[in-house]
Amino acid sequence: MNAQFPAPADAAAVPQRPVVLIGPMAAGKSFLALHMSKFYGYDFVDADQVIVSRYGVISGIFAEHGEKYFRDLEADTVAEILRDPDHANAIFSVGGGAPMTPSTRELLRHEVVAYLEVDTETVLPRISGNRTRPMLQPDPERRWQELYDSRRACYEELADITLDGRGNRPVAEIGADLEAALVRLRSPRSAAGTTDSSQEAQA
Numbered sequence: 001m002n003a004q005f006p007a008p009a010d011a012a013a014v015p016q017r018p019v020v021l022i023g024p025m026a027a028g029k030s031f032l033a034l035h036m037s038k039f040y041g042y043d044f045v046d047a048d049q050v051i052v053s054r055y056g057v058i059s060g061i062f063a064e065h066g067e068k069y070f071r072d073l074e075a076d077t078v079a080e081i082l083r084d085p086d087h088a089n090a091i092f093s094v095g096g097g098a099p100m101t102p103s104t105r106e107l108l109r110h111e112v113v114a115y116l117e118v119d120t121e122t123v124l125p126r127i128s129g130n131r132t133r134p135m136l137q138p139d140p141e142r143r144w145q146e147l148y149d150s151r152r153a154c155y156e157e158l159a160d161i162t163l164d165g166r167g168n169r170p171v172a173e174i175g176a177d178l179e180a181a182l183v184r185l186r187s188p189r190s191a192a193g194t195t196d197s198s199q200e201a202q203a
Contacts, residue, residue: 018045018082018090019182020108022155023116024148025096025133026123027165032116032178033091035171040179043090047077047098062134075101082107096147097135099154108158112185114178115159119166120145160185 019042021029030046037044048058051073055061061070078094081087099105120141127133127140136143156162161181163174 016088017111018087018092019178020082020111020113021091021093021116022099022108022113022158023096023165024118024123024151024155025136025144026126027096027116027118028171028174029093029116032163032165032171032174033093035175036091036178039172039175041089043087045081045087045090045092047074047081047092047094050077050081057132059132059134067135071097071101074098075104078104079107082111096151099158100151105154105158112160112182113158114161114163114181115155116163116165116174117155120148122166122168 021033023029030048033042033044033046036042051061051070052058054077055073058070061073074095075098078098081090081092094104099108123144124141127136127144130136130140133140135147161178163177163181165174
């Protein structure tokens with residue numbers, strides 16, 4: 001059963017939209033989106049999984065065609081999913097670099113965006129020795145920090161909700177934070193501009 005949210009009085013004029021999860025590589029966005037699907041009734045969509053199903057593994061796309069080609073595929077995929085009414089109830093996880101593409105960033109300004117914040121200590125066990133993420137080569141820890149430093153301001157700017165994923169918090173706790181923030185954000189009071197869900201969602 002789909003999750004139900006308090007709705008504004010004119011809800012019929014405000015169609016439901018996907019919730020877009022952004023954040024750095026290895027933050028746990030896909031894991032969180034899957035948890036929300038299982039326990040809160042959302043649909044689960046992952047941009048990277050869609051790309052892999054259509055075009056092959058991402059590292060192979062990078063190796064054969066380069067980053068720009070991949071970013072174009074990624075931007076087209078994100079736009080397509082956001083347009084698709086079948087994904088209106090989705091938690092939609094996008095790759096760490098997706099918001100850095102100008103066309104994608106502009107689209108996300110008009111969506112509900114949740115930013116999963118992590119730090120180096122949290123992701124280090126997940127990326128150490130990793131050879132499958134082309135953007136992290138040849139030094140995953142150093143490259144992850146460089147990328148995060150260059151992208152963090154964009155994540156923060158786009159976020160309607162900020163989730164604390166640092167310190168290996170259980171996904172159930174983060175998911176509960178996200179659900180509570182979405183209920184507040186989609187409530188009549190919030191629709192009138194009286195609730196700051198981004199601040200309230202931070203642990």
